[in-house]
Amino acid sequence: MGIRTGQDYINGIKSRNPEVWLNGRLVEDIYNEPIFNQPIHEIAKLYDLQHDPIYQNDITHICEQTSERVNNAFLSPKTGDDLQKRSKLFEVYARKTYGLMGRTPDFLNVVVTSMAHNCWFLDKYNKDWSKNIQNYYKHIRDNDLFLTHAIVNPQNDRSKSSHEQKDPFTHLGTVEETKDGIIVRGAKMLATLAPITDEVIIYSFPGFVPGDERHALAFALPIDAPGLRIICREPVQDGKRSMFDHPLSSRYDEMDALLIFNDVLVPWNKVFLYNNVEAANLLYPMTGIAEQPAHQSGVRGYIKLAFAVEVACKVADSIGVDAYLNVQRDLGEVVQSVEVIRALLRVAEYEYTINEHGEARPNPDALETIRGFLPEMYPRAIEVIQTIGAGGLLMSPTGADFDHPDLREDVEKYYGGRSGVSAEERVRLFKLAWDLCGEAFGMRLLQYERYYTGDPVRKRAIFYNKYKKAKKFSMVDEVLAKPTNEGLETINQ
Ligand SMILES: Cc1cc2nc3c(=O)[nH]c(=O)nc-3n(C[C@H](O)[C@H](O)[C@H](O)COP(=O)(O)OP(=O)(O)OC[C@H]3O[C@@H](n4cnc5c(N)ncnc54)[C@H](O)[C@@H]3O)c2cc1C
Ligand SMILES: O=C(O)Cc1ccc(O)c(O)c1
Known part of the structure; x- marks a missing residue:
């Protein structure tokens, strides 16, 4: 498929039904929710730029593997020139949003591209993890998906490690393995733009200690995976604010949310790292995702x-x-x-x-x-x-x-x-x-x-x-x- 249009992105939002809580109510229709509607349109404009002749050559390229046009965030940079192409993309997206939206689709698409390029690191631990991240990269590149991420454990008791928290599943962890995948339970913060994305990727900043094995994880899921609950912070606008009075907050508010996994199944082919404290702590410094x-x-x-x-x-x-x-x-x-x-x-x-x-x-x-x-x-x-x-x-x-x-x-x-x-x-x-x-x-x-x-x-x-x-x-x-x-x-x- 390659590059999507804004309408393709909106159709994707309309086709899903994630469990999003906002102000004490379950959001029934993400697209028509006033608080999300304008930010959805601001993101859709970025997708449309990929088809705009003024921008297309600056922000997209022809993929060597598929011969389809894809976004520059999916370019594995091998030269200084490639870094310049990336930079152009970042600047175009940032200028369109005045830098006020931090987690536009380019951010995490770059993370996955880098993780996949550096699959040698995962390969050392488990060949399946390495194969899975490469396939996932192709999946988001070829479908031009928009991801959120939550890589920080919730802020409960920072003086204790994950396995020492009051409830062993306060911080996201694996409950059990099944033949289909792993079942995960617990929370992760702070997923910016989560309600209006296609998928979520989970990994962690370093900091796990021995005993935290069940929390040492990396995986991806569709944002409407069964059992995944998204609780939004209080909105800073009501979706009805006048653009005259609030020219920025009426357009560019990117919602932040806590993700709660209530025994969610992660299929084996979406597991990138599991049950390994050393690998979880080295993922961030070793795979270019910093x-x-x-x-x-x-x-x-x-x-x-x-x-x-x-x-x-x-x-x-x-x-x-x-x-x-x-x-x-x-x-x-x-x-x-x-x-x-x-x-x-x-x-x-x-x-x-x-x-x-x-x-x-x-x-x-x-x-x-x-x-x-x-x-x-x-x-x-x-x-x-x-x-x-x-x-x-x-x-x-x-x-x-x-x-x-x-x-x-x-x-x-x-x-x-x-x-x-x-x-x-x-x-x-x-x-x-x-x-x-x-x-x-x-x-x-x-x-x-x-x-x-x-x-x-x-x-x-x-x-x-x-x-x-x-x-x-x-x-x-x-x-x-x-x-x-x-x-x-x-x-x-
Ligand atoms: C608006 C916003 C959007 C964000 N979006 C995302 C997102 O999309 N995805 C995502 O994964 N994360 C996101 N983050 C989360 C971000 O990654 C964390 O806020 C950040 O890592 C800091 O962690 P914390 O907030 O838990 O602070 P803490 O680590 O709890 O720190 C709180 C305070 O205590 C001090 N402190 C805590 N522990 C120690 C220690 N061990 N040693 C010394 N001092 C300590 C700190 O210096 C700080 O002053 C977002 C954050 C914000 C504010
Ligand atoms: O943007 C940065 O400075 C680095 C950064 C931040 C958050 C992440 O999740 C990540 O992988 C890398």
């Missing part, structure tokens, strides 16, 4: 930061405060933060390496440095919007006030910006800014940037420890090894 999607996250994060910074600059300009030195300093700082991320992305893409399995991997230090700084730079950009917009962010009337004939004159008079900025322009801009820096929607976006790839504190510590091992700080040793009487020798001659 670096390859981090390339997507880096490009997406760059666009999101650039978008927030543009909002800050526009807000300042619209009310004439960017004439002040303090405001220029703050704007200069956040513009520079965008340039830092842009530069790091170039390092990541051009200083790539080709590993012994023929896979081109972007420079991990540059990607991890983006990972370290974005959780500081993005909140700072949001803070700059808050401080420059100040009370004006809370002064905006609603679209309904604009429409009311009795208010029109006042609205036009009192809500305008600097000369040349009409009331409607200023208010629409400030509403967009408030969606980003004040609404629950914006706070979720901020929390996403901090945590989407794990705890930034521990990630930085891991980075430091690796760096220490690799660099050994030899310049300091070199200078200290110089003879202490060097200068004296020549003076004394």
Whole structure:
């Protein structure tokens, strides 16, 4: 089949009936649920881009194995050029969603592509696991599927390992093996966009200890697999919010959900790893599923930061405060933060390496440095919007006030910006800014940037420890090894 259209994706959503709970009710019709409908259409637009002559060559390619056109997320990068093709895709998808949707289909399709390319790793443990991931890659590539993932154990008692939790099946684990597959029970977090995806893939960040064997798992399932329950967080919009008043949250809210597996059967051919703590802990560092999607996250994060910074600059300009030195300093700082991320992305893409399995991997230090700084730079950009917009962010009337004939004159008079900025322009801009820096929607976006790839504190510590091992700080040793009487020798001659 190859590339789908937006309508194909929507037809897929309509054909399934996952168990999705939202605000204490079971959602009967995912497509027509107001909270999901607009985000579904935003994802559908990405699928349509694959058929748009302006974008097609940038985001898709002809598959060598099937001769069908497929998305670039399914390209196993073997050269720097391939990484550029990937980067183009990430940027096109991110620009279409302003970087506000983190888990667009490219993210997990890259994860599966990388896992399948590095099936040598699974092969060492079990030939079936390796065959299964390769077949799964073909399945999602040829059907152009959209996946969610849940790779973190639910946050219950973090001081205890999985097998030490109060109930042995709080964290997802295997209950039993049958001739058809494994039966799994327990929960996993935090599956972004789960209700509107086709399938789910489960794997884990490293951290299992001996005794956790039943929790050491990786597999995939259709999102409507019997027994899979999806409980959504409270929505940040009701699906009926006016696009005038909430231009961003009415469109780009990606729902997050806890997945609960109530004795779900995973067929043997969808099991990628099972009952092996060592393999589960090494899967993430060994199969490129950290670096390859981090390339997507880096490009997406760059666009999101650039978008927030543009909002800050526009807000300042619209009310004439960017004439002040303090405001220029703050704007200069956040513009520079965008340039830092842009530069790091170039390092990541051009200083790539080709590993012994023929896979081109972007420079991990540059990607991890983006990972370290974005959780500081993005909140700072949001803070700059808050401080420059100040009370004006809370002064905006609603679209309904604009429409009311009795208010029109006042609205036009009192809500305008600097000369040349009409009331409607200023208010629409400030509403967009408030969606980003004040609404629950914006706070979720901020929390996403901090945590989407794990705890930034521990990630930085891991980075430091690796760096220490690799660099050994030899310049300091070199200078200290110089003879202490060097200068004296020549003076004394
Ligand atoms: C909006 C959003 C969307 C997300 N989407 C997804 C998704 O689609 N799929 C997915 O799988 N995950 C997703 N994540 C989950 C993400 O992977 C986790 O939030 C992240 O790994 C951090 O784990 P945690 O939230 O359980 O925090 P915890 O690990 O519980 O940490 C809580 C706090 O305690 C500290 N802490 C905890 N344990 C330790 C320790 N051992 N040593 C030192 N300090 C510790 C941390 O520093 C932190 O301050 C998403 C998260 C967010 C916020
Ligand atoms: O995007 C990143 O920085 C890395 C990352 C995050 C979450 C994942 O599940 C994953 O496989 C890789």
